Amino acid sequence: xxxxxxxxxxxxxxxxxxxxxxxxxxxxxxxxxxxxxxxxxxxxxxxxxxxxxxxxxxxxxxxxxxxxxxxxxxxxxxxxxxxxxxxxxxxxxxxxxxxxxxxxxxxxxxxxxxxxxxxxxxxxxxxxxxxxxxxxxxxxxxxxxxxxxxxxxxxxxxxxxxxxxxxxxxxx
Numbered sequence: 001x002x003x004x005x006x007x008x009x010x011x012x013x014x015x016x017x018x019x020x021x022x023x024x025x026x027x028x029x030x031x032x033x034x035x036x037x038x039x040x041x042x043x044x045x046x047x048x049x050x051x052x053x054x055x056x057x058x059x060x061x062x063x064x065x066x067x068x069x070x071x072x073x074x075x076x077x078x079x080x081x082x083x084x085x086x087x088x089x090x091x092x093x094x095x096x097x098x099x100x101x102x103x104x105x106x107x108x109x110x111x112x113x114x115x116x117x118x119x120x121x122x123x124x125x126x127x128x129x130x131x132x133x134x135x136x137x138x139x140x141x142x143x144x145x146x147x148x149x150x151x152x153x154x155x156x157x158x159x160x161x162x163x164x165x166x167x168x169x170x171x172x
Contacts (some may be wrong), residue, residue: 003031006023006027007020007023007027017093017094017095017096017097018094018096019095019096021087021091021096021097021099024087024096025083025087028082028086028087029083032082032083037082039083040081041081041082042079042080042081042082043068043069043077043078043079043080043081043085044069045069045070045076045079046069046077051068051069051070051129051133052068052069052070053066053068053069053070053129054066054086055067055089055119055122055125056085056088056089056091056112056114056115057112057113057114057115057117057118057119058110058111059111059112060111062117062118064115064118064119065088065110065112066078066129067080067085067088067089070133072132072133073132079103079104080101084099084101088112089112089114089115091112091113091114092113092114092116092117093113093114093117098111098113099111099112100112121144123144126142126144127139
């Protein structure tokens with residue numbers, strides 16, 4: 001049985017949030033273990049070339065949060081467990097409860113909801129992040145892999161024919 005079949009089992013729908021975030025965390029931790037990670041492994045503070053961040057939203061003010069594996073000029077890498085970062089970026093209201101993460105460095109509690117609330121396509125966040133990391137290098141390419149559909153949408157032939165005829169009739 002897949003993770004999604006276990007977590008999104010319609011026979012286990014809860015009151016309030018639809019699905020059990022504890023079951024989701026358990027599945028994420030098992031996935032980490034199967035890939036040779038410790039279940040509570042922290043986001044690595046790696047200032048190497050493979051800088052990674054996920055987007056979550058502060059539930060109090062709605063502002064964007066970047067949970068990073070690297071430090072920035074005025075912010076250090078996010079000190080949380082990998083599973084906490086996963087939960088923060090998947091805490092979609094109505095599906096999973098929000099998550100509160102304690103920053104051990106300064107004992108601050110921060111509460112997050114899914115990054116898709118306001119930042120469903122974080123491409124702009126990625127571009128801004130790249131500009132801060134490499135201020136004198138242009139962004140060469142941005143590949144955004146989304147959830148999308150299996151096949152592109154099908155257009156009615158008549159609407160395509162109408163567009164073609166409009167372009168053909170124009171005098172330039």
